[in-house]
Amino acid sequence: MRLVLACGCLVLFLGFGVRAAFGLFLQPMSLEYGWGREIFSFALALQNLLWGALMPVAGAIADRYGAARVVGAGGVLYVLGLVAMAFADTALKLQLGAGFLIGFALSGTTFGVVLAVIARVAPIEKRSTALGIATAAGSFGQFALLPVSQWLIGWLDWKMALVGLAVLAAGIVPFSAALRGRPAALAGSQSIGAALREAWRERSFHLIFWGYFVCGFQLLMFSVHLPAFVADAGLAPRHGMMALALIGLFNMVGSFICGWLGGRFSKKRLLATIYFLRALIMLPLILFPLSLVTLYSFAVLMGLMWLGTIPLTNGLVGQIFGLRYMAMLTGLVFFGHQIGSFCGIWLAGYLYDTTGSYNGVFMISAALGIFAGLVHLPVNERPISERGLARA
Numbered sequence: 493m494r495l496v497l498a499c500g501c502l503v504l505f506l507g508f509g510v511r512a513a514f515g516l517f518l519q520p521m522s523l524e525y526g527w528g529r530e531i532f533s534f535a536l537a538l539q540n541l542l543w544g545a546l547m548p549v550a551g552a553i554a555d556r557y558g559a560a561r562v563v564g565a566g567g568v569l570y571v572l573g574l575v576a577m578a579f580a581d582t583a584l585k586l587q588l589g590a591g592f593l594i595g596f597a598l599s600g601t602t603f604g605v606v607l608a609v610i611a612r613v614a615p616i617e618k619r620s621t622a623l624g625i626a627t628a629a630g631s632f633g634q635f636a637l638l639p640v641s642q643w644l645i646g647w648l649d650w651k652m653a654l655v656g657l658a659v660l661a662a663g664i665v666p667f668s669a670a671l672r673g674r675p676a677a678l679a680g681s682q683s684i685g686a687a688l689r690e691a692w693r694e695r696s697f698h699l700i701f702w703g704y705f706v707c708g709f710q711l712l713m714f715s716v717h718l719p720a721f722v723a724d725a726g727l728a729p730r731h732g733m734m735a736l737a738l739i740g741l742f743n744m745v746g747s748f749i750c751g752w753l754g755g756r757f758s759k760k761r762l763l764a765t766i767y768f769l770r771a772l773i774m775l776p777l778i779l780f781p782l783s784l785v786t787l788y789s790f791a792v793l794m795g796l797m798w799l800g801t802i803p804l805t806n807g808l809v810g811q812i813f814g815l816r817y818m819a820m821l822t823g824l825v826f827f828g829h830q831i832g833s834f835c836g837i838w839l840a841g842y843l844y845d846t847t848g849s850y851n852g853v854f855m856i857s858a859a860l861g862i863f864a865g866l867v868h869l870p871v872n873e874r875p876i877s878e879r880g881l882a883r884a
Contacts, residue, residue, distance in 0.1 A: 624751015
Protein backbone atom coordinates (compact mmCIF):
# COMPACT_ATOMS: atom_id res chain seq x y z
CA MET A 493 0.00 0.00 0.00
CA ARG A 494 2.76 2.47 0.93
CA LEU A 495 4.48 2.32 -2.47
CA VAL A 496 1.18 2.77 -4.32
CA LEU A 497 0.21 5.68 -2.05
CA ALA A 498 3.62 7.35 -2.40
CA CYS A 499 3.74 7.09 -6.21
CA GLY A 500 0.09 8.08 -6.50
CA CYS A 501 0.85 11.17 -4.41
CA LEU A 502 3.79 12.08 -6.67
CA VAL A 503 1.64 11.73 -9.80
CA LEU A 504 -1.00 14.01 -8.29
CA PHE A 505 1.68 16.44 -7.05
CA LEU A 506 2.99 16.90 -10.59
CA GLY A 507 -0.36 16.72 -12.41
CA PHE A 508 -2.14 19.24 -10.22
CA GLY A 509 0.87 21.40 -9.51
CA VAL A 510 1.49 22.07 -13.20
CA ARG A 511 -2.21 22.55 -13.97
CA ALA A 512 -2.61 25.06 -11.13
CA ALA A 513 -0.06 27.37 -12.76
CA PHE A 514 -2.01 27.95 -15.98
CA GLY A 515 -3.70 31.08 -14.63
CA LEU A 516 -0.29 32.77 -14.46
CA PHE A 517 -0.07 32.61 -18.27
CA LEU A 518 -3.40 34.34 -19.00
CA GLN A 519 -2.07 37.91 -19.00
CA PRO A 520 1.31 37.42 -20.73
CA MET A 521 -0.13 35.30 -23.54
CA SER A 522 -3.14 37.55 -24.05
CA LEU A 523 -0.99 40.68 -24.10
CA GLU A 524 1.65 39.28 -26.49
CA TYR A 525 -0.88 38.15 -29.08
CA GLY A 526 -3.52 40.85 -28.55
CA TRP A 527 -6.18 38.38 -27.41
CA GLY A 528 -9.09 39.19 -25.15
CA ARG A 529 -9.29 37.10 -22.03
CA GLU A 530 -12.09 35.04 -23.53
CA ILE A 531 -9.71 33.27 -25.96
CA PHE A 532 -7.39 31.96 -23.25
CA SER A 533 -10.40 31.26 -21.02
CA PHE A 534 -12.09 29.21 -23.73
CA ALA A 535 -8.96 27.09 -24.32
CA LEU A 536 -8.73 26.19 -20.62
CA ALA A 537 -12.49 25.72 -20.41
CA LEU A 538 -12.22 23.27 -23.32
CA GLN A 539 -9.37 21.52 -21.49
CA ASN A 540 -11.52 21.02 -18.41
CA LEU A 541 -14.54 19.87 -20.39
CA LEU A 542 -12.48 17.23 -22.24
CA TRP A 543 -10.80 16.24 -18.99
CA GLY A 544 -14.20 15.51 -17.48
CA ALA A 545 -15.71 13.89 -20.58
CA LEU A 546 -12.79 11.49 -21.00
CA MET A 547 -12.27 10.61 -17.35
CA PRO A 548 -15.05 7.96 -17.30
CA VAL A 549 -13.39 6.37 -20.36
CA ALA A 550 -9.97 6.50 -18.71
CA GLY A 551 -11.50 5.10 -15.53
CA ALA A 552 -13.21 2.24 -17.37
CA ILE A 553 -9.94 1.33 -19.12
CA ALA A 554 -8.07 1.47 -15.79
CA ASP A 555 -10.76 -0.65 -14.12
CA ARG A 556 -10.43 -3.24 -16.89
CA TYR A 557 -6.72 -3.25 -17.72
CA GLY A 558 -5.00 -1.48 -14.83
CA ALA A 559 -4.06 2.14 -14.14
CA ALA A 560 -0.35 2.18 -15.02
CA ARG A 561 -0.86 2.34 -18.80
CA VAL A 562 -3.52 5.01 -18.49
CA VAL A 563 -1.42 7.22 -16.19
CA GLY A 564 1.75 6.70 -18.25
CA ALA A 565 0.02 7.64 -21.52
CA GLY A 566 -1.48 10.67 -19.80
CA GLY A 567 2.00 11.79 -18.74
CA VAL A 568 3.25 11.65 -22.33
CA LEU A 569 0.27 13.68 -23.58
CA TYR A 570 0.82 16.20 -20.78
CA VAL A 571 4.36 16.88 -22.01
CA LEU A 572 3.24 17.24 -25.63
CA GLY A 573 0.40 19.57 -24.66
CA LEU A 574 2.64 21.90 -22.64
CA VAL A 575 5.18 22.15 -25.48
CA ALA A 576 2.38 22.83 -27.98
CA MET A 577 0.95 25.48 -25.65
CA ALA A 578 4.38 27.16 -25.41
CA PHE A 579 4.54 27.69 -29.17
CA ALA A 580 0.85 28.43 -29.78
CA ASP A 581 0.61 31.77 -31.58
CA THR A 582 -3.01 31.41 -32.72
CA ALA A 583 -6.23 30.62 -30.90
CA LEU A 584 -6.54 27.29 -32.75
CA LYS A 585 -3.05 26.15 -31.72
CA LEU A 586 -3.76 27.17 -28.13
CA GLN A 587 -6.95 25.12 -28.16
CA LEU A 588 -5.05 22.11 -29.55
CA GLY A 589 -2.27 22.23 -26.95
CA ALA A 590 -3.88 23.64 -23.81
CA GLY A 591 -7.34 22.33 -24.68
CA PHE A 592 -7.21 18.95 -26.40
CA LEU A 593 -3.80 17.46 -25.50
CA ILE A 594 -3.72 18.55 -21.87
CA GLY A 595 -7.42 17.78 -21.49
CA PHE A 596 -6.73 14.21 -22.66
CA ALA A 597 -3.70 14.03 -20.35
CA LEU A 598 -5.51 15.15 -17.21
CA SER A 599 -8.25 12.53 -17.67
CA GLY A 600 -5.66 9.83 -17.00
CA THR A 601 -3.29 11.46 -14.51
CA THR A 602 -5.57 12.89 -11.85
CA PHE A 603 -7.93 11.90 -9.08
CA GLY A 604 -10.41 9.62 -10.85
CA VAL A 605 -7.87 6.96 -11.81
CA VAL A 606 -5.28 7.43 -9.05
CA LEU A 607 -7.66 7.57 -6.08
CA ALA A 608 -9.46 4.43 -7.25
CA VAL A 609 -6.17 2.50 -7.13
CA ILE A 610 -5.39 3.84 -3.66
CA ALA A 611 -8.90 3.02 -2.42
CA ARG A 612 -8.52 -0.60 -3.50
CA VAL A 613 -5.21 -1.19 -1.73
CA ALA A 614 -6.03 0.72 1.49
CA PRO A 615 -7.68 -1.14 4.40
CA ILE A 616 -11.27 -0.01 4.83
CA GLU A 617 -10.57 1.67 8.18
CA LYS A 618 -7.77 3.76 6.56
CA ARG A 619 -9.35 4.33 3.16
CA SER A 620 -10.83 7.79 3.69
CA THR A 621 -7.64 9.04 5.35
CA ALA A 622 -5.51 7.65 2.49
CA LEU A 623 -7.71 9.48 -0.03
CA GLY A 624 -7.26 12.66 1.99
CA ILE A 625 -3.47 12.25 2.00
CA ALA A 626 -3.39 11.77 -1.79
CA THR A 627 -5.61 14.81 -2.30
CA ALA A 628 -3.33 16.84 -0.04
CA ALA A 629 -0.41 15.83 -2.28
CA GLY A 630 -2.17 17.47 -5.22
CA SER A 631 -2.60 20.60 -3.11
CA PHE A 632 1.07 20.56 -2.17
CA GLY A 633 1.86 20.53 -5.88
CA GLN A 634 -0.15 23.72 -6.27
CA PHE A 635 1.68 25.31 -3.33
CA ALA A 636 5.14 24.25 -4.46
CA LEU A 637 4.96 24.65 -8.25
CA LEU A 638 3.15 27.99 -8.45
CA PRO A 639 6.17 29.95 -7.13
CA VAL A 640 8.42 27.87 -9.39
CA SER A 641 6.26 28.75 -12.40
CA GLN A 642 6.22 32.46 -11.49
CA TRP A 643 9.98 32.40 -11.08
CA LEU A 644 10.45 30.69 -14.46
CA ILE A 645 8.25 33.32 -16.16
CA GLY A 646 10.32 36.13 -14.62
CA TRP A 647 13.72 34.51 -15.16
CA LEU A 648 13.16 33.23 -18.69
CA ASP A 649 9.84 34.10 -20.31
CA TRP A 650 6.39 32.52 -20.41
CA LYS A 651 7.26 30.28 -23.36
CA MET A 652 10.31 28.70 -21.76
CA ALA A 653 8.45 28.50 -18.46
CA LEU A 654 5.95 26.18 -20.16
CA VAL A 655 8.80 24.08 -21.54
CA GLY A 656 10.20 23.84 -18.00
CA LEU A 657 6.82 22.66 -16.74
CA ALA A 658 6.81 20.02 -19.50
CA VAL A 659 10.09 18.65 -18.14
CA LEU A 660 8.51 18.38 -14.68
CA ALA A 661 5.37 16.71 -16.06
CA ALA A 662 7.53 14.03 -17.66
CA GLY A 663 8.11 12.68 -14.15
CA ILE A 664 4.55 11.30 -14.17
CA VAL A 665 5.59 8.51 -16.55
CA PRO A 666 8.06 6.62 -14.30
CA PHE A 667 5.89 7.04 -11.19
CA SER A 668 2.95 5.45 -13.03
CA ALA A 669 4.71 2.06 -12.96
CA ALA A 670 3.77 1.52 -9.30
CA LEU A 671 0.09 1.66 -10.23
CA ARG A 672 0.31 -1.44 -12.41
CA GLY A 673 -1.95 -4.44 -12.05
CA ARG A 674 -5.60 -5.01 -12.87
CA PRO A 675 -8.40 -5.03 -10.30
CA ALA A 676 -9.19 -8.55 -9.24
CA ALA A 677 -12.18 -10.06 -11.03
CA LEU A 678 -14.98 -10.80 -8.59
CA ALA A 679 -17.18 -13.84 -8.91
CA GLY A 680 -20.60 -12.77 -10.01
CA SER A 681 -19.49 -9.14 -10.23
CA GLN A 682 -21.38 -6.61 -12.32
CA SER A 683 -20.67 -5.84 -15.92
CA ILE A 684 -19.80 -2.27 -16.84
CA GLY A 685 -23.25 -1.83 -18.39
CA ALA A 686 -25.01 -3.07 -15.25
CA ALA A 687 -22.96 -0.71 -13.08
CA LEU A 688 -23.86 2.23 -15.32
CA ARG A 689 -27.57 1.36 -15.27
CA GLU A 690 -27.53 1.03 -11.51
CA ALA A 691 -25.91 4.45 -11.10
CA TRP A 692 -28.31 6.05 -13.58
CA ARG A 693 -31.33 4.77 -11.64
CA GLU A 694 -29.98 6.01 -8.31
CA ARG A 695 -31.14 9.56 -7.46
CA SER A 696 -28.16 10.17 -5.17
CA PHE A 697 -25.79 9.74 -8.13
CA HIS A 698 -27.46 12.64 -9.93
CA LEU A 699 -27.45 14.81 -6.80
CA ILE A 700 -23.71 14.21 -6.31
CA PHE A 701 -23.13 14.95 -10.02
CA TRP A 702 -24.73 18.40 -9.86
CA GLY A 703 -23.13 19.22 -6.53
CA TYR A 704 -19.76 18.48 -8.09
CA PHE A 705 -20.71 20.74 -11.01
CA VAL A 706 -20.65 23.65 -8.56
CA CYS A 707 -17.27 22.60 -7.17
CA GLY A 708 -15.78 22.73 -10.66
CA PHE A 709 -17.39 26.08 -11.43
CA GLN A 710 -15.90 27.66 -8.32
CA LEU A 711 -12.43 26.13 -8.24
CA LEU A 712 -11.39 26.47 -11.85
CA MET A 713 -12.86 29.94 -12.20
CA PHE A 714 -10.65 31.13 -9.34
CA SER A 715 -7.61 29.09 -10.47
CA VAL A 716 -7.58 30.78 -13.88
CA HIS A 717 -8.88 34.26 -13.11
CA LEU A 718 -7.73 35.09 -9.57
CA PRO A 719 -4.24 36.32 -10.65
CA ALA A 720 -5.81 38.64 -13.23
CA PHE A 721 -8.46 39.81 -10.71
CA VAL A 722 -5.67 40.70 -8.26
CA ALA A 723 -3.69 42.61 -10.91
CA ASP A 724 -6.82 44.51 -11.98
CA ALA A 725 -7.23 45.68 -8.37
CA GLY A 726 -3.79 47.29 -8.49
CA LEU A 727 -1.87 44.68 -6.52
CA ALA A 728 1.39 43.18 -7.76
CA PRO A 729 1.22 39.95 -9.83
CA ARG A 730 3.16 38.14 -7.11
CA HIS A 731 0.22 38.65 -4.74
CA GLY A 732 -2.08 36.69 -7.06
CA MET A 733 0.48 33.91 -7.27
CA MET A 734 0.89 33.95 -3.50
CA ALA A 735 -2.87 33.75 -2.99
CA LEU A 736 -3.07 30.59 -5.13
CA ALA A 737 -0.03 29.16 -3.34
CA LEU A 738 -1.68 29.82 0.05
CA ILE A 739 -4.81 28.04 -1.18
CA GLY A 740 -2.65 25.04 -2.03
CA LEU A 741 -0.76 25.19 1.28
CA PHE A 742 -3.83 25.34 3.50
CA ASN A 743 -5.64 22.76 1.41
CA MET A 744 -2.94 20.26 2.35
CA VAL A 745 -4.33 20.54 5.86
CA GLY A 746 -7.95 20.81 4.70
CA SER A 747 -7.82 17.77 2.42
CA PHE A 748 -6.29 15.58 5.11
CA ILE A 749 -8.84 16.75 7.70
CA CYS A 750 -11.74 16.23 5.29
CA GLY A 751 -10.52 12.74 4.47
CA TRP A 752 -10.12 11.93 8.18
CA LEU A 753 -13.55 13.34 9.03
CA GLY A 754 -15.10 11.42 6.12
CA GLY A 755 -14.13 8.16 7.79
CA ARG A 756 -15.97 9.15 10.96
CA PHE A 757 -18.93 11.34 10.04
CA SER A 758 -21.56 11.68 7.31
CA LYS A 759 -19.83 12.53 4.05
CA LYS A 760 -22.91 14.22 2.57
CA ARG A 761 -23.24 16.56 5.57
CA LEU A 762 -19.57 17.44 5.43
CA LEU A 763 -19.93 18.26 1.72
CA ALA A 764 -23.00 20.42 2.36
CA THR A 765 -21.10 22.33 5.05
CA ILE A 766 -18.15 22.96 2.73
CA TYR A 767 -20.37 24.42 -0.02
CA PHE A 768 -22.28 26.66 2.39
CA LEU A 769 -19.02 28.00 3.85
CA ARG A 770 -17.53 28.61 0.40
CA ALA A 771 -20.52 30.78 -0.51
CA LEU A 772 -20.02 32.79 2.68
CA ILE A 773 -16.32 33.51 2.25
CA MET A 774 -16.77 34.72 -1.34
CA LEU A 775 -18.91 37.66 -0.21
CA PRO A 776 -16.01 39.95 0.87
CA LEU A 777 -14.58 39.81 -2.69
CA ILE A 778 -17.90 41.26 -3.91
CA LEU A 779 -18.72 43.68 -1.09
CA PHE A 780 -15.35 45.27 -0.29
CA PRO A 781 -12.39 46.72 -2.24
CA LEU A 782 -9.63 44.16 -2.58
CA SER A 783 -6.77 44.51 -0.11
CA LEU A 784 -4.00 42.17 0.92
CA VAL A 785 -5.87 41.33 4.12
CA THR A 786 -9.04 40.48 2.19
CA LEU A 787 -7.13 38.52 -0.45
CA TYR A 788 -5.02 36.43 1.90
CA SER A 789 -7.91 35.82 4.31
CA PHE A 790 -9.94 34.52 1.39
CA ALA A 791 -7.03 32.34 0.24
CA VAL A 792 -6.51 30.75 3.67
CA LEU A 793 -10.22 30.05 4.28
CA MET A 794 -10.88 28.83 0.75
CA GLY A 795 -7.74 26.72 0.91
CA LEU A 796 -9.06 24.79 3.89
CA MET A 797 -11.98 23.66 1.70
CA TRP A 798 -10.44 23.80 -1.78
CA LEU A 799 -10.05 20.12 -2.66
CA GLY A 800 -11.64 18.76 0.51
CA THR A 801 -14.64 17.80 -1.61
CA ILE A 802 -12.57 15.23 -3.53
CA PRO A 803 -11.88 12.56 -0.87
CA LEU A 804 -15.46 13.05 0.39
CA THR A 805 -17.10 12.81 -3.05
CA ASN A 806 -14.94 9.92 -4.28
CA GLY A 807 -15.38 8.16 -0.97
CA LEU A 808 -19.14 8.68 -1.11
CA VAL A 809 -19.37 7.15 -4.59
CA GLY A 810 -17.29 4.16 -3.49
CA GLN A 811 -19.37 3.82 -0.34
CA ILE A 812 -22.68 3.76 -2.23
CA PHE A 813 -21.71 1.77 -5.33
CA GLY A 814 -18.68 -0.27 -4.22
CA LEU A 815 -15.06 -0.29 -5.44
CA ARG A 816 -15.21 -2.52 -8.56
CA TYR A 817 -16.07 0.32 -10.95
CA MET A 818 -15.12 3.21 -8.70
CA ALA A 819 -12.75 4.81 -11.23
CA MET A 820 -15.42 4.82 -13.94
CA LEU A 821 -18.24 6.06 -11.70
CA THR A 822 -16.17 8.76 -10.03
CA GLY A 823 -15.09 9.74 -13.54
CA LEU A 824 -18.73 10.19 -14.53
CA VAL A 825 -19.39 12.31 -11.46
CA PHE A 826 -16.23 14.27 -12.22
CA PHE A 827 -17.63 15.04 -15.66
CA GLY A 828 -20.19 17.17 -13.82
CA HIS A 829 -17.30 18.91 -12.07
CA GLN A 830 -15.68 19.65 -15.41
CA ILE A 831 -18.87 20.91 -17.05
CA GLY A 832 -18.92 23.35 -14.16
CA SER A 833 -15.24 24.15 -14.78
CA PHE A 834 -15.95 24.92 -18.43
CA CYS A 835 -18.83 27.20 -17.47
CA GLY A 836 -16.90 28.96 -14.70
CA ILE A 837 -13.71 29.61 -16.69
CA TRP A 838 -15.45 30.70 -19.87
CA LEU A 839 -18.22 32.73 -18.20
CA ALA A 840 -15.71 34.65 -16.09
CA GLY A 841 -13.75 35.63 -19.20
CA TYR A 842 -16.90 36.50 -21.13
CA LEU A 843 -18.40 38.63 -18.34
CA TYR A 844 -15.11 40.41 -17.81
CA ASP A 845 -14.79 41.25 -21.51
CA THR A 846 -18.39 42.50 -21.63
CA THR A 847 -18.70 44.23 -18.23
CA GLY A 848 -15.11 44.96 -17.22
CA SER A 849 -15.62 43.25 -13.85
CA TYR A 850 -15.58 39.84 -12.18
CA ASN A 851 -18.31 40.76 -9.67
CA GLY A 852 -21.08 39.11 -11.70
CA VAL A 853 -19.41 35.72 -11.85
CA PHE A 854 -18.46 35.92 -8.15
CA MET A 855 -22.13 36.45 -7.24
CA ILE A 856 -23.18 33.52 -9.43
CA SER A 857 -20.51 31.37 -7.78
CA ALA A 858 -21.74 32.22 -4.27
CA ALA A 859 -25.36 31.44 -5.20
CA LEU A 860 -24.30 28.10 -6.66
CA GLY A 861 -22.53 27.27 -3.40
CA ILE A 862 -25.85 27.49 -1.55
CA PHE A 863 -27.47 25.33 -4.24
CA ALA A 864 -24.76 22.66 -3.89
CA GLY A 865 -25.11 22.57 -0.11
CA LEU A 866 -28.85 21.96 -0.39
CA VAL A 867 -28.44 19.33 -3.12
CA HIS A 868 -26.25 17.09 -0.96
CA LEU A 869 -28.60 16.87 2.01
CA PRO A 870 -31.04 14.31 0.42
CA VAL A 871 -28.23 11.95 -0.71
CA ASN A 872 -28.74 8.36 0.54
CA GLU A 873 -25.33 7.27 1.85
CA ARG A 874 -26.29 3.66 2.50
CA PRO A 875 -24.53 1.14 0.18
CA ILE A 876 -26.83 -0.18 -2.53
CA SER A 877 -25.78 -3.74 -1.73
CA GLU A 878 -27.06 -3.35 1.84
CA ARG A 879 -30.33 -1.83 0.70
CA GLY A 880 -31.11 -4.97 -1.29
CA LEU A 881 -30.34 -7.19 1.69
CA ALA A 882 -32.51 -5.05 3.94
CA ARG A 883 -35.47 -5.33 1.54
CA ALA A 884 -34.99 -9.11 1.32
